[in-house]
Amino acid sequence: MKHARNNELSDRRSAASEAKAALLNAFRTAKDAAEPTRLAKQAERQAVAEAREERRAERERVKREELERAQAAEAERQAAAEAEARADADAREAADKDRIARVIADEAARKAARDLRYANRKARKS
Template structure:
């Protein structure tokens, strides 16, 4: 816009109003012409957001499944350890009983041997 030396206030105000309306009209036309691309960008952003959310949910499911699997493994390991400990105690008890029986048999054999020796000396 050419600046004249004798610009009255009303001239400046009308020029500013015209410039403002021209900018507003330019914005409106640009917005209407860009409407399809704006909608396409919004749709693309929505699909990206949906894919991101789906990936996040999948990661959470995988983490939850992994945690459940590890908990099941820990529980199975604890149960196996408990079974092994119980079996070890049972084996130790059986061994102790077998030793007691063997000791009793040895003591009886020794007693029978002494008895037989005594009978042999008397005869």
């Protein structure tokens, strides 16, 4: 059913502005009514974000400690390997020195034996 009265431009404009004002008032009342729940949700999101940040910081701390432990173990293993290599080198050097000393002692003994033979031969000839 159509409106019985005649709608003029000014009537339509005032009706439109009243409708806009009613929508704006409805929005404001809904916003004011939802304010406590909005604040609660915002606080909850903030708490979740803080908890997430704490978990991330804990993961990083654990990861850093694990890395430091691994580096310390690697340094210890490397120091043990260097000590073992040094001990092997010292043992080889001692063995070489011992061998050289034995060779020199054998050489001196051979010279002494040769000199003794030479002296005995000279003694027999004279």
